[in-house]
Amino acid sequence: MSARSEAYLAGIPTKPYDLLREGLVVLAAIAAIVLVLAVAFGSPDYPPVTGQQVARSEPVAFLETSAGILAGASGIQTYGPPYTADRGAAQRVLGLAPANLPGVTIPLDPARDFVLRPLHRLALLSRGVAGALRAFEAASGEQRASWLRAYQAALAHAAAAGDTVRLPAGDFGPVPALMDGMLRLGRAGLLEGALEAGGAPYTLDFTRPLLFFQDDVDHGVARRLDMTGEQWGISNETGAFPGAWWLWPYTFLYQIPPMSTSPNGDLQVAVIMTLIFAVLVFLPFIPGLRSVPRRLGLHRIIWRDWYAHHS
């Protein structure tokens, strides 16, 4: 033993011990447990939601998403840093908005990046889409908004039949042709490719494709799988599998006010969890808390033989 251990353990009786043997026994036991669980239960692997799936099975939802983004109604439009420059949208605690410090690092213009740019690519293959794009971009902002409002209102009464979505009559301008282009991109399985960062073909950054459906479509799927925020969100797993249960304290905070209702809820939860973690790390130095183990008395169970025979 080192001089430090010799001094510390002076007068304490010892017993024979085999570190490696104990380690190997524990390793074998753990390996057996993991093997049995893996063979008996397998693991979850719920496939991702794709633009093609949504376009084919939920075309109205697909069109609502595309039209909403083009009309500036997506969650990203007014998100603030790191996507948009609206500093007032950043979450705050005690007047501080940490997101504003780095500012906009992933600049996004949802209408341009998620709808118009993919349509410009499609326009090279479709004269109809090219003409509709020219008409849309030549129109005033007021005219575009008017067409989109009418189109979104009509979508509420739309009926999908096979490959077509029937809308009530209205003054939609070129919007139906644009939305039909988006729907065709989706059905062809080309949406994600058209959305990838800057159009570069050699990228593993899926920010834009993932953000496209993040509002209603993803929430609808998550609701069916019991995975929305109010259902303890990301600590749940698909099916009957255990999820990230170690995040329960984190997801629990989202269930209670003010975090459950505040627009600053994410930052509030993050700050509270950071403080809780700091308390855990520095527990040995916190008067009162560091004495809890002695008051609990559970150590008497762990060291019961020592207290019975040596104390």
Add this chain to the structure above:
Amino acid sequence: MNLTRRARQWLGREITLEDLLPTSMPVYVDSAAYLFGAAALATLGLLALTGLVLAVFGPGWYHASPAGHFVNSLHFWGVQVFFASLLLHLLAKFVMAAWRDGRWKTWIVGTLIFGVAVFTGLTGFLSQTNWDSQWIAVQAKDAMNALGVGAVFNTMDTAQVLTLHVAVLPAAIVLLVLLHLFLVRRDGPVKPMDRRWRRAGRPQ
């Protein structure tokens, strides 16, 4: 100044082979509660092994191949057992007030391992390239962005989360675990709390 000689002298003072590979233990080390740390370490080894196989074949492998899915199942349940072991180890050391007698460094490093492990678990979920990754990426981004962390860690950048999960964070965990083990073996197991000691739990 010979740096090698000084390092050897320091190491010799701090720790011996008997500390590193002990053949005797104080008699108070006599409870299953002492096994949770070993269980966490063993599971970490299994996670490294199954993770290595998954990394070699790439993230798409386990979706299509039954063998890949089985290795993924081993990794999935390994994570569950790992966090269970880690939490039991943490609780055991808490009720033992194991930070006493100068062992606060061991406690702090241990809690940091827990924190890095939680973040590694998150990047693992994000690396699966399935619905879980898709949903967790768009959900978790809000907390990261609110904290300003989103500027450097983008939950939707699969290359970044995968690299963090298979290289950067495991390396951090291994380094912290080595430091933790060094402190554990150097200082030895903390003595049982003395009933007469009124200020139990106070670090020295």
